[in-house]
Amino acid sequence: MSCKKETKSQFEDVSKAPIITKPDYYSTKHLMECEDLKVLHASSNIKIIDFRKPDIFSKEHIINAVNIWRTDIEDDSFPYKGIMAGRTKIEDLFSRLGIKNGDEIVIYDDNGGCDSSRLWWVLKNYGFHSVKILNGGLTQWKHKKGRLTSKVVKYDTSNFKFPLENNMSLYADLEDIKSLIIDDNKILLDTRTDDEFSGKRQKRGASRGGHIPNSILLDWSHTIDFNASQKFKPYKDLLELYRQKGITWEKEIYVYCHTGVRSAHTTFVLTELLGFKNVKNYDGSWVEWSFNRDLPFKQDTITTLFK
Incomplete structure (x- = not known):
């Protein structure tokens, strides 16, 4: 603002x-x-x-x-x-x-x-x-x-400034997730792959494999037509994808991934394309959560480290 x-x-x-x-x-x-x-x-x-x-x-x-x-x-x-x-x-x-x-x-x-x-x-x-x-x-x-x-264009330098006030309505940090009490109206959504969620795959940068307790999984890539256009899927397909996971408009949604990139994509889909009003992206995501050894986590399999 x-x-x-x-x-x-x-x-x-x-x-x-x-x-x-x-x-x-x-x-x-x-x-x-x-x-x-x-x-x-x-x-x-x-x-x-x-x-x-x-x-x-x-x-x-x-x-x-x-x-x-x-x-x-x-x-x-x-x-x-x-x-x-x-x-x-x-x-x-x-x-x-x-x-x-x-x-x-x-x-x-x-x-x-x-x-x-x-x-x-x-x-x-x-x-x-x-x-x-x-x-x-x-x-x-x-x-x-x-x-x-392949030619690189260079513009004259400017004096870019953001507005004086932040608008952090889509932002969540470590303390927000630590204090989050999951109930019927709140969802913690992991947007990584099945292997990352289960702990089978530990990507570089994470301190361990697995996921935050009480989170559910929906891979971000399911929202994209990767086999053809690489465009976002149609509205009705996106809505049904989230509804199958119990993710509906009245819920508060907290999303995370490895470093908050894929979950930013999910935040875009939910807020812009589908009109959800209560969505926050956890900036630190799994890299930050797994770094803090005192925080709980769940792991469903033996972990293999990947780049």
Whole structure:
């Protein structure tokens, strides 16, 4: 939330062309289709962020995109990885990249929107709302014959600042999860794989395998059409997926994964696409929980360490 009066999004002034695609979701405020980006791509107030590893970005990316990766938006002062960076670090990063306060940000990746959702979630926490995820990411962009390049664009530096007030309505930390009492109206949702949940697989960065007691499992990737478009599945399919796990609108949902990336994706699906009102993403997730040896955990099998 900003202390200043909000102005009409400049995104609406870029082109009078109607939105080409209107998916049947609760909201598409933070979602963009590739057809629409092709129409609006040349706008001076749009900044496209390629949220992939730098070496992959350097080979090919959408024209005029700048590159950000997970480590750029992490707080490296913790003894484990993945914690969200502070406001100042991200403000400095955006300023170096030439991102301005009045820009509309479009983020894409090549992983079903998983990585893009993490940046969306961080920006929402700090009160910046002019951000959209490209539905289907680079895979869909290529399918729609979108232009690519290996040339890196550099914008003049800016003085990017977040609004004075945070908006942490989607945020949960370690203390929130420790004090969480699970009842019929509250759900702790693990969005990792079956093997991670059971403890069979321990990913690098975790101190042990397993899951937080009383959590239920729903792999984030089940919400994406990975066999074809890499776009989000239709509204009715998503809703049924969560209903099968007892996850309905009136519940309070706390989500976690390995480092809060996949669970940020689930937070996007639940809040933006389905309209859930009470969803929080545990920032430290399993990496932080497993680091604290005094905290309880459950493990269903013998653990094997994986990278």
